[in-house]
Amino acid sequence: MAMDAGSDENMRLKRIFEADRSALPPDGGNxxxxxxxxxxxxLLQHADNPVDWYEWGDEAFERARTEDRPVFLSIGYATCHWCHVMAHESFGDPEVAAVLNRDFVAIKVDREERPDIDETYMRVAQLMNGSGGWPLNVCLTSEREPFFVATYIPKHSRGGMPGVVEILGRIADVWETRRELIRGNCDAILDSLRRLSAAAPGEIPGEEPLHGARRLLAAMFDGAHGGFGQSPKFPMPLNISFLLRYSRRFGDSGAIAMAVTTLEAIRCGGIFDQIGFGIHRYSVDNRWQIPHFEKMLYDQALVALAAVEAFQCTGRGFLLEMAEEICDFVLRELAAPWGGFYSALDADSEGEEGRYYVWTPAQVRSIVGQLEGELCCRFFNVSEGGNFEGANVLSAPVSPDDFARREGVTVAGLLEKIERWQKLLLAEREGRVRPFRDEKIVTSWNGLMIAALARLYSAGGGKRFIVAAEAALARINRDLRIPGGRLLRSIHRGEGRVAAFLEDYAALLTGVLALYEATLEKRYLDEACSLARDMLRLFSGDGPGLHDTGNDADTVLLRGRQAYDGVIPSGNGLAAAGLVRLGRIVDDEQFTKSGEEIVRAFIAGAGSQPTAHLQTLMALDLLLRPVVEVIIAGGGKGELHAMLSEIGRRFVPGLVLKKEPAGIDGMTASVCAAGACRPRVASPGELGRLLDGIIAEIFPASAAGEYREG
Known part of the structure; x- marks a missing residue:
């Protein structure tokens, strides 16, 4: 039955995606x-629903106004499991559609295409219910003012939860008979949103906000299993990146231990795809064993970045390998043919969550052989009873060294076997019905992925990573800009209509700066300056901080400014760090000052809720941190790469890289830090030793050295 359901769903989507739109009337026809x-x-996944959906826009709200109806707004995304469930139960159901079409004007929004709409109404959900999630269902007036919000709603009442038909009926009745209640709700919500959107600028403080974040992260840390908090457990790579910077600044062995322990636990758990690599969205348990199976591009980028930085701090090859595995997954599964990266892989296939990824012992033995199959099952924790609905999510709870010792085999021999098992199982898995791939290319997520690939290359990763990063940037500049240079938020099938947001400009700036640091090519520095100028022009306005939406874009309710980190770092936090870094590289005081002003705008909130503002606190750390300036002069590409690789293997927050023309001595490098410039050196080895000496001089003796290999 599952296979039939999966085949039917694939055929349905194929019919939608390949429909001849030129032959259809404006309402979609029959x-x-x-x-x-x-x-x-x-949105296309819902294009054959019996619900009379509109896209977000004036047409829908004008109809609601003219016909005096409330608006039913449903927000989700293409690889969201519970969005699929509600779509199949309710939005594809004629009974539910009849109620929506009679009493409401229905609007469907992709949160990844319109983060401004999602952010606005997710704040409402948190204000009204204390939490949020997707699908996010909101009832609005024709003026876009919310008065009801809920996440997943079953079609029929169950377990004390009212069904969607019942809820819609109640709302329609209140709309007709007690409109004053709705008006009161709207007014109270708008007042709260205005207060939340008001920034309270302050002076650049000392280090106390950094200490406050460290204390809270320690309180959240799961010492038994790694990670932060209990189930469901998310990777939370910003926590890791912050702790690595804190450790480097203060010589805090506990901070780096939390970071490295978490990455190790993730890599060994079921949240990490043990044969195809890449990170699943989160773990439903607190031991990282059973994931929610969707794979998002931004998770790959941010976890890979954190793993690279942890490698730079510790020298542990395991962490660099983890970053390479994640990025190789992205290149294999999410790379678009003409450059850039798709958004996500669904959790579901053949109508079931996780079906694509799980195994039975019999399947493993049939693929790798009877004798080796038993060993493979023991290594990947595959049992007859299973750990997920009678099958097994693969994990690697015992390290290869310990497993080899326990089984009486050599480590080298075991590693060869593991690599062979992975290839055999992956080849078999690729013959299964694949999860849906969201082939939307999102500017901000691509910016973060470009940064991860460039940083990985700098730290010692293969050339394929920088090639992919450069191709992604070329794709964005070719296909995600409109005449005049304005960035788009995203494209799908070559089309895009939504102007990019602050997070898109700031994340792309982060990626372009990483490309510059990996290559020292002037074209990337020029592009970073152009991006920064456009970002400041488009998103500045009255008051402190940058707006989330451009001054040329529609406003949902309020033109918000926020610095809360969500699933990706906040646009203001990324912008602050990027502007400070860029200003120091090009000696532009205005860029640096703009970054500092953003930190000032949100430092009060960061001080009171530090773990919700870690990207802003990393920008603060950058402002407070001593600058280490490395100037490389002359040299060919090979010599330059050797010098940059020596730098890239070290974790030096506050690093400023510059390029000068060749001098009379050929290729040289000089380092300036702590008020003094050291004599020029002419080889990568000399540069490495010089950097190590400076790191030891300007940072406290860090227990990170206890983790460093070799």
């Missing part, structure tokens, strides 16, 4: 609704 003309994969 087979489709208006979403058939959308560019978002998520």
């Amino acid at each position: 087979e489709f609704n208006r979403l058939i003309f959308a560019t978002s994969p998520y």
Whole structure:
């Protein structure tokens, strides 16, 4: 039955995606609704619902105003499991559709295409319910003012939870008979949103906010299993990146231990795809064993970045290998043919969550052989009873060294076997019905992935990573810019309509700066300056901090400014760090000052809720940190790469890299730090020793050395 369901679903999506839109009327005709003309994969997934969906826009709200109806807004994304569940139970159901079409104007929004809409109403959900999630269902007035919000709603009442038909009926009744209650709700919510959107600028403080974040992260840390908090457990790579910087600044062995322990636990757990690599969205348990199976591009980028930085801090090859595995997954599964990266892989296939990824012992033995199959099952923790609905999510709870010792085999021999098992199982798995791939290319997520690939290359990763990073940037500049240079948020099938947001500009700036640092090519520095100028022009406004939306874009309710980190770092936090770094590289005081002003705008919130503002605190750390300036003069590409690789293997927050023309002595490097410039050196080895000496001089003796290999 699952196979039939999966085949039917694939055929349904194929029919939608390949429909001849030029032959359809504006309302989609008999087979489709208006979403058939959308560019978002998520909206297209709902294009054959019986619900009379609209995209977000004036047409829908004008109809609501004219017909005096409330708006039913549903927000989700293409690889969201519970969005699929509600779509199949309710939005594809004629009974539910009849109620929505009679009493409401229904709007569907892709949160990844329109983060401004999602952010606005997710704040409402947190204000009204104390939490949020997707699908996010909101009832609005025709003025876009919210008065009801809920996440997943079953079609019929169960377990004390009212069903969607019942809820919609109640809302329609209140709309007709007690409109004053709705008006009161709207006013109270808008007042709260205005207060939340008001920044309270302060002076650049000392180090106390950094200590406050460290204390809270320690309180959240799971000492038994790694990670922060209990189930469900997310990778939270910003926590790791912050702790690595804290450790380097203060010589804190506990901070680096939390970071490295978490990465090790993730790599060995079921949240990490043990044969195809890459990170699943989160673990439903507190031991990283059973994941929620979707794979998001931004998770790959941020965890890979954290793993590279942990390698730079510790020298542990295991961490560099982890970053390489994640990035190789992205290159294999998410790379678009003409450059850039797709957004995500679904959790579901053949109508079941996780079906693509799980194994039975019999399947493993049939693929790798009877004798080796037993060993493979023991290594990847595959049992007859299973750990997920009668099958097994693979994990590697015992290190290869310990496992080899326990089994009486050599480590080298075991590693060869593991690599062979992975290839055999992956080849078999690729013959299964694959999860849906969201082929939307999002600017901000690609910016973060470019940064991860460039940093990995700098730290010793292969050339394929820098090639992919450069191709992604070229794709963005070719296909995600409109005439005049304005960035788009995303494209799908070559189409994009939504202007990019602050997070897109700031994340792309982060990626372009990483490309510059990996190559020292002037074109990337020029592009970073252009991005920074456009970002400041488009997103500055009255008051402190940058707006989340451009001054040329529509406003949902309020033109917000926020520095809370979500699933990706906040746009303001990324912008602050990027502007400070860029200003120091090009000696532009205005860029540096702009970055400092962003930190000032949000430092009060960061001080009171530090773990919600870690990207802003990393920008603060950058402002407070001693600058280490490395100037490389002359040299060919090979010599330059050797010098940059020596730098890239070290963790030096506050590093400023510059390039000068060749001098009379050929290729040289000089380092300036702590008020003094050292004599020039002419070889990568000399540069490495010089950097190590400076790190030891300007940072406290760190217990990170206890983790360093060799």
